[in-house]
Amino acid sequence: MNNELRISSPADILGFIPHTLGFVPSESFVFVSMRGNMLGATLRVNAPAHTDPAGFAASMLNYLALDELASSVLLTVYSDAAPETGTPRPFHHYVEAIIEALEGAGTPLRDAWLVTSERWRNLLCDDTLCCQPQPLETITDGHLNAEMVFRGSTYQKQPGTTYPPFNGPEDTAERIDHAGYVLQYSEAIDGRELWSQAIGATGCISPDTTVQLLACFQYPSLRDTLMCNVIEPDRTDADGCGNLLMGHGIAPDWDRVDRAEEAARALITGAPRTYRAPLLTLIGWLAYLKGQSTVAAEHFTAAMEDTPGYRLAELLDEVVNQGTIAPVAADEATAYKKHH
Numbered sequence: 001m002n003n004e005l006r007i008s009s010p011a012d013i014l015g016f017i018p019h020t021l022g023f024v025p026s027e028s029f030v031f032v033s034m035r036g037n038m039l040g041a042t043l044r045v046n047a048p049a050h051t052d053p054a055g056f057a058a059s060m061l062n063y064l065a066l067d068e069l070a071s072s073v074l075l076t077v078y079s080d081a082a083p084e085t086g087t088p089r090p091f092h093h094y095v096e097a098i099i100e101a102l103e104g105a106g107t108p109l110r111d112a113w114l115v116t117s118e119r120w121r122n123l124l125c126d127d128t129l130c131c132q133p134q135p136l137e138t139i140t141d142g143h144l145n146a147e148m149v150f151r152g153s154t155y156q157k158q159p160g161t162t163y164p165p166f167n168g169p170e171d172t173a174e175r176i177d178h179a180g181y182v183l184q185y186s187e188a189i190d191g192r193e194l195w196s197q198a199i200g201a202t203g204c205i206s207p208d209t210t211v212q213l214l215a216c217f218q219y220p221s222l223r224d225t226l227m228c229n230v231i232e233p234d235r236t237d238a239d240g241c242g243n244l245l246m247g248h249g250i251a252p253d254w255d256r257v258d259r260a261e262e263a264a265r266a267l268i269t270g271a272p273r274t275y276r277a278p279l280l281t282l283i284g285w286l287a288y289l290k291g292q293s294t295v296a297a298e299h300f301t302a303a304m305e306d307t308p309g310y311r312l313a314e315l316l317d318e319v320v321n322q323g324t325i326a327p328v329a330a331d332e333a334t335a336y337k338k339h340h
Helices: 010-021 053-064 092-105 143-150 172-185 191-200 207-217 220-231 242-246 254-269 277-290 293-306 311-321
Strands: 028-035 038-046 072-078 109-115 119-122
Touching (some): 010 028, 010 072, 010 119, 028 053, 038 053, 053 092, 072 092, 172 207, 191 220, 207 254, 220 277
Antiparallel strands (some): 028 072, 109 119
C-alpha cells in the first residue's frame, strides 16, 4: 500500500489532526510544521489564558524550532470562545504575537483556522463574503479522513481517559494480594517473563496471568523494571534508569511499545479500583515518550485518582506540566510514528 497521504484542502489538514493526536482537541492551539508542501511535526497546547501574548508566542517558537526542517507553520485554534471586544477573532492578540514571532524566525504562519463545536473557518480572513464558515461534516466526510479510517486509524471524539469499571470476580483483590505474597517469598512468579509474554501475545491475557501481573506492578522496584523492559527487554533491574524514564538516549521499538500499551490496557480492565494506578502510569509514561502530553497527563491524573498520593504519577505529571518534551520525541530519527 502507498503510505503517502494526499492533502488537497484545509478540510484534509483538519481531518488529519485528530488522527495524529488520537482525539479531537478542545480549547487548544494546534501547530503543524510544514516542510515545503509536506506536513511535519504536530504540537498541541492548551489555549492561552491570562498569559503574556509575546511570552506565549516565544514558548511556542521554542517548541516548533525542534523541527529543524520546518519552512512554515499551520495553526488551528479549537475553541468556542468569542472574540474580545474590538478584535476580529478569538485570541486575536495571541495570534498576532504568533504571526510576528514566526515571521521573525523565518518560518512564517502559512495559514490558520478556527474550529468550534459546530463549524470551522479561516482564522486569518476577515472578509465574511469569501470566508464563509463551513460545517464540521466537510472535515469528517473528507477524502483524507476516509483514507485514514480505511487504514485502520481511529480517535476519540473528545479528550479524556475512560476505562470501564471493574466487573470481575469479587475475590480478585484478594487473589492479587495473595499473588503478591507469593512474589515476595518465592520464585514461583517470574514477573519479567510474564510481562514479556503479555507484550508478545496475540490473544487475550489469561485471568491467572492478569492477576499475577497486577501483583507484580504493585511493587515499585519490579514495576520500574517492567516499565524499562518495554524499551530494553534484557534489563534485569531498574538501577540507573533515570535517563531511560525521561526519554534520553533511547531508540524504542515503537511496535513493541504499542503492544505493551495494549497489554497494559487489557490489565486495567481486569484490575479493581486502587490496583490500576501502576498501569495508568505506565500508559501515561509511554504517551510522554511518544510526545502525547495531553494523553500522558490524563493518565497520570487518573492514576492519582485511583490511588491518591501515587508518587510516580505525581512526579511524571510534574514533568509534563512543566512543558517538557521527551528527547526521544523531539528527535525525528527516534520519534514515534503511528503505524496502521
